Amino acid sequence: MLKSIYKPAQIWYFCFNYVCLMKKKPLILISNDDGIDAPGIRFLINQMLEIGDVVVVAPNSPQSGQGHAISVNTFLEFKPHNNFDGEHLEYSCSGTPADCIKLGVHEILDRKPDLCVSGINHGGNSSISVIYSGTMSAALEAGIEGIPSIGFSIQDFSWATDFSICAPFVKSIAQKVLDEGLPEGVVLNVNFPKSQDKPYNGVKICKQARGNWVNKFDKRTNPHGKVYYWMNGKYVNMDSSENTDEAALEDYYVSVVPTQFDLTAYQAMNALNKWDI
Amino acid sequence: MLKSIYKPAQIWYFCFNYVCLMKKKPLILISNDDGIDAPGIRFLINQMLEIGDVVVVAPNSPQSGQGHAISVNTFLEFKPHNNFDGEHLEYSCSGTPADCIKLGVHEILDRKPDLCVSGINHGGNSSISVIYSGTMSAALEAGIEGIPSIGFSIQDFSWATDFSICAPFVKSIAQKVLDEGLPEGVVLNVNFPKSQDKPYNGVKICKQARGNWVNKFDKRTNPHGKVYYWMNGKYVNMDSSENTDEAALEDYYVSVVPTQFDLTAYQAMNALNKWDI
Numbered sequence: 001m002l003k004s005i006y007k008p009a010q011i012w013y014f015c016f017n018y019v020c021l022m023k024k025k026p027l028i029l030i031s032n033d034d035g036i037d038a039p040g041i042r043f044l045i046n047q048m049l050e051i052g053d054v055v056v057v058a059p060n061s062p063q064s065g066q067g068h069a070i071s072v073n074t075f076l077e078f079k080p081h082n083n084f085d086g087e088h089l090e091y092s093c094s095g096t097p098a099d100c101i102k103l104g105v106h107e108i109l110d111r112k113p114d115l116c117v118s119g120i121n122h123g124g125n126s127s128i129s130v131i132y133s134g135t136m137s138a139a140l141e142a143g144i145e146g147i148p149s150i151g152f153s154i155q156d157f158s159w160a161t162d163f164s165i166c167a168p169f170v171k172s173i174a175q176k177v178l179d180e181g182l183p184e185g186v187v188l189n190v191n192f193p194k195s196q197d198k199p200y201n202g203v204k205i206c207k208q209a210r211g212n213w214v215n216k217f218d219k220r221t222n223p224h225g226k227v228y229y230w231m232n233g234k235y236v237n238m239d240s241s242e243n244t245d246e247a248a249l250e251d252y253y254v255s256v257v258p259t260q261f262d263l264t265a266y267q268a269m270n271a272l273n274k275w276d277i
Numbered sequence: 278m279l280k281s282i283y284k285p286a287q288i289w290y291f292c293f294n295y296v297c298l299m300k301k302k303p304l305i306l307i308s309n310d311d312g313i314d315a316p317g318i319r320f321l322i323n324q325m326l327e328i329g330d331v332v333v334v335a336p337n338s339p340q341s342g343q344g345h346a347i348s349v350n351t352f353l354e355f356k357p358h359n360n361f362d363g364e365h366l367e368y369s370c371s372g373t374p375a376d377c378i379k380l381g382v383h384e385i386l387d388r389k390p391d392l393c394v395s396g397i398n399h400g401g402n403s404s405i406s407v408i409y410s411g412t413m414s415a416a417l418e419a420g421i422e423g424i425p426s427i428g429f430s431i432q433d434f435s436w437a438t439d440f441s442i443c444a445p446f447v448k449s450i451a452q453k454v455l456d457e458g459l460p461e462g463v464v465l466n467v468n469f470p471k472s473q474d475k476p477y478n479g480v481k482i483c484k485q486a487r488g489n490w491v492n493k494f495d496k497r498t499n500p501h502g503k504v505y506y507w508m509n510g511k512y513v514n515m516d517s518s519e520n521t522d523e524a525a526l527e528d529y530y531v532s533v534v535p536t537q538f539d540l541t542a543y544q545a546m547n548a549l550n551k552w553d554i
Contacts, residue, residue: 072508134442
């Protein structure tokens with residue numbers, strides 16, 4: 001059955017699939033935007049290995065702020081990464097987080113994953129940051145593919161972050177989504193507050209806070225006399241409601257925002273229908 | 278008042294602002310994702326010059342499929358473009374469409390525009406394409422900044438597209454938004470069907486059709502023996518409702534979808550609140 005035309009990686013993949021089916025463990029696709037070697041995704045992989053069979057397709061370099069970018073004007077490369085050792089499969093990809101999911105679903109895997117998780121992102125993705133986030137774009141892309149999906153982020157940029165405080169929540173939320181599924185068209189945006197060396201106060205289901213990044217542009221001159229700018233910015237919260245993700249995180253809760261990719265503002269349709277255009 | 282420290286461009290900008298204020302014409306910020314020299318944005322600029330004062334900040338190269346990417350890991354450059362001739366101001370920028378709006382609002386302009394328009398994109402941005410679209414990310418970014426904003430796209434990739442069929446709709450929708458404003462948090466996603474050499478049947482206010490791009494990856498080998506992939510895909514409509522953008526476009530109507538950047542799936546919150554996590 002396994003002809004010589006098959007490369008070792010392909011043979012291994014057949015075996016991997018066969019074992020997965022025999023074990024009947026859920027198949028979990030993992031990606032992120034900080035790159036395949038980031039501590040956040042390494043932690044997430046280890047957590048997911050406790051509840052399912054794991055395939056990783058993640059960017060080979062940091063892709064923060066990539067929003068929902070996809071590679072339409074350039075080609076993609078991917079290759080086996082690191083520990084192609086029988087524990088799980090990993091591929092690093094030259095593209096964006098959304099590309100990784102598309103590659104994973106349409107090229108690498110031959111069955112639909114039972115769950116997709118993205119992250120854990122080094123840096124929060126609450127409020128309007130959801131729209132710029134590569135982590136959430138991977139999760140949303142999986143959601144568009146009909147895969148129950150979760151993006152995880154922590155409000156801590158440090159590469160030395162101790163993620164262990166997140167562990168019980170990551171596993172219980174992932175297991176819950178595996179057990180119950182998610183409403184159609186809904187993806188979870190989970191954010192963890194920066195650790196204060198004490199357990200989180202719990203989980204809150206929230207709405208995305210109304211807020212904005214007020215940007216400053218740091219003007220510099222390169223050694224050749226050419227002017228260039230670095231974008232900088234400060235988040236400004238404009239939402240005093242109680243049930244926002246920002247409020248939950250401020251109160252040291254894990255925030256969970258059900259997030260959708262149908263962007264229609266249904267509440268505005270009546271008003272627009274009265275326009276004479 | 279105009280000291281010698283001011284460069285000619287700055288002096289001109291002061292004069293531009295002074296004239297705008299005197300004329301009391303609306304200030305219109307224009308961007309796109311096909312690049313500043315694309316025929317679609319040139320047409321849009323000419324239309325907007327009939328109803329307001331125009332400042333253009335657009336990418337210096339094509340940025341299709343950039344989604345809501347922003348430049349957090351690289352610097353930005355921008356410079357006056359083309360006809361810095363007194364008719365209107367234009368800047369080309371090294372960044373993404375969302376970068377262009379951030380630069381325009383926070384660095385280039387010293388007052389908030391009355392309107393932002395993006396496009397006209399060479400290619401449709403209906404249904405789920407809204408989420409990958411650089412054109413719509415510019416419009417959404419302006420919406421996040423609190424600027425009434427519209428993205429325009431046509432279902433025709435040809436650089437030779439005759440946009441004149443769009444003219445009355447572009448102007449009347451832009452004028453309506455200037456006159457009436459838009460509900461808070463709402464941006465318009467306007468799509469034109471490919472011209473059939475007859476006038477459009479009218480305008481329909483629509484919802485974003487439920488659909489997906491089913492991707493294929495075209496595997497190739499470069500001259501050095503390395504494998505790479507081109508992403509390709511086909512849109513699959515999964516929505517048979519009557520009031521979708523896809524249905525309107527199919528019926529040769531201009532589709533207008535009120536589009537929001539609050540991604541909260543409010544309808545899912547009750548169900549999630551019952552979860553024990």
